[in-house]
Amino acid sequence: MADDLDGAGRVSRGDGARQRMLAAALAVLDEAGLAGFTMEAVARRAGASKATLYRRWPTTGALLVDAMDATYRPFPAPDTGSVTKDVTQILTAFVTLLERTPFPRLLAAFIDAAERDPALSKLHTDLTNRRREPLLTVLERGRARGELGPDTDPELTTDLLTSPFFYRHFVAHRPIPRRMVPDVVRRVLEPLR
Amino acid sequence: MADDLDGAGRVSRGDGARQRMLAAALAVLDEAGLAGFTMEAVARRAGASKATLYRRWPTTGALLVDAMDATYRPFPAPDTGSVTKDVTQILTAFVTLLERTPFPRLLAAFIDAAERDPALSKLHTDLTNRRREPLLTVLERGRARGELGPDTDPELTTDLLTSPFFYRHFVAHRPIPRRMVPDVVRRVLEPLR
DNA sequence: CGCTAACGGTACGATAGCGTTTCGATGGAG
DNA sequence: CTCCATCGAAACGCTATCGTACCGTTAGCG
Numbered sequence: 533m534a535d536d537l538d539g540a541g542r543v544s545r546g547d548g549a550r551q552r553m554l555a556a557a558l559a560v561l562d563e564a565g566l567a568g569f570t571m572e573a574v575a576r577r578a579g580a581s582k583a584t585l586y587r588r589w590p591t592t593g594a595l596l597v598d599a600m601d602a603t604y605r606p607f608p609a610p611d612t613g614s615v616t617k618d619v620t621q622i623l624t625a626f627v628t629l630l631e632r633t634p635f636p637r638l639l640a641a642f643i644d645a646a647e648r649d650p651a652l653s654k655l656h657t658d659l660t661n662r663r664r665e666p667l668l669t670v671l672e673r674g675r676a677r678g679e680l681g682p683d684t685d686p687e688l689t690t691d692l693l694t695s696p697f698f699y700r701h702f703v704a705h706r707p708i709p710r711r712m713v714p715d716v717v718r719r720v721l722e723p724l725r
Numbered sequence: 726m727a728d729d730l731d732g733a734g735r736v737s738r739g740d741g742a743r744q745r746m747l748a749a750a751l752a753v754l755d756e757a758g759l760a761g762f763t764m765e766a767v768a769r770r771a772g773a774s775k776a777t778l779y780r781r782w783p784t785t786g787a788l789l790v791d792a793m794d795a796t797y798r799p800f801p802a803p804d805t806g807s808v809t810k811d812v813t814q815i816l817t818a819f820v821t822l823l824e825r826t827p828f829p830r831l832l833a834a835f836i837d838a839a840e841r842d843p844a845l846s847k848l849h850t851d852l853t854n855r856r857r858e859p860l861l862t863v864l865e866r867g868r869a870r871g872e873l874g875p876d877t878d879p880e881l882t883t884d885l886l887t888s889p890f891f892y893r894h895f896v897a898h899r900p901i902p903r904r905m906v907p908d909v910v911r912r913v914l915e916p917l918r
Numbered sequence: 919c920g921c922t923a924a925c926g927g928t929a930c931g932a933t934a935g936c937g938t939t940t941c942g943a944t945g946g947a948g
Numbered sequence: 949c950t951c952c953a954t955c956g957a958a959a960c961g962c963t964a965t966c967g968t969a970c971c972g973t974t975a976g977c978g
Contacts (some may be wrong), residue, residue: 567759
């Protein structure tokens with residue numbers, strides 16, 4: 533997160549500067565939340581001028597959209613030959629991510645923002661769909677191999693597999709025990725054979 | 726929610742004034758989010774003086790805690806004699822609540838706030854636990870009646886039943902079709918017989 | 919009733935962010 | 949090496965909120 537892209541006193545331009553500002557935006561959102569997400573704060577954090585920020589993004593909302601969009605990292609769908617193993621692997625990686633700041637605080641701020649700004653809502657939908665893809669792929673493969681029944685609904689199954697962990701962290705605020713992943717996988721996948 | 730406790734121009738005191746300010750706090754949080762949740766805004770909305778607000782709550786965080794605490798309304802656990810019917814009834818009521826503002830926007834702001842303030846985090850946990858109780862009760866009764874297997878885990882089952890709807894609304898930002906409730910109930914409950 | 923604590927309204931200086939402008943410095947392509 | 953688009957820094961007037969203080973008013977208890 534704390535990227536010193538350049539040596540002391542030196543300053544990057546063009547795309548380098550853009551990346552630096554986006555990283556700073558995420559850091560601010562993480563630490564101060566949506567309430568503290570201001571152009572001034574991002575400029576300070578990035579060691580940038582407010583003018584440079586306004587040159588690229590007319591509003592804090594536009595900046596937030598680009599910053600969150602930059603957080604997406606493609607996650608390859610595993611292919612061990614077993615649906616259970618594949619799903620367990622994906623969910624374990626997800627739980628790890630959920631336990632490590634800054635991701636959860638970032639997501640919490642984004643959930644609040646998306647509830648009020650249509651542009652952010654759409655972006656959040658897109659990002660979520662991209663994140664769902666590996667799980668969907670794995671489930672489809674499992675169905676094709678006959679590991680899961682032909683009437684399996686991959687969309688609903690993905691919801692059932694993913695949502696409990698969101699819920700635990702953001703709503704119930706309870707720790708996620710390690711064995712919860714296999715428990716959920718068993719409860720959701722077993723009846724589908 | 727919108728309580729006009731008094732006629733025009735008249736002003737309530739003591740607990741009446743307190744209720745009026747809490748209602749105003751929720752209205753502000755709903756409309757402006759956590760970022761716009763200020764003492765000034767709440768005072769304006771309540772038709773109250775800032776001094777009166779500061780007299781009761783030293784910080785916006787303390788006010789937010791009391792305001793959210795006031796949103797809780799006990800929900801009696803249904804008892805139709807059938808676990809499936811009971812659960813369906815509770816989840817249907819919940820989905821209805823989830824689709825009607827101000828509740829979801831309120832909850833979104835609160836999720837963000839709770840991620841940063843330990844006092845709010847604890848309150849959120851308490852509120853969530855109280856909201857879970859009816860579902861837990863219904864599941865326990867179903868297990869006692871033998872409708873559900875003796876090794877049923879009510880806590881995990883509650884997570885599995887509730888979380889998909891949170892997820893749909895706050896994360897995936899997709900509509901919740903009416904048939905999703907019975908679908909989820911069937912998928913989660915049927916294997917437990 | 920009458921009295922008093924609680925209230926609304928207002929003003930205060932202080933701080934912070936807004937959105938814009940100006941100016942001097944410097945990177946990096948040609 | 950040259951040159952100019954891009955950048956950082958700073959200052960601008962403006963508005964909003966902060967937290968506190970001091971009024972005049974009044975609700976509601978005794």
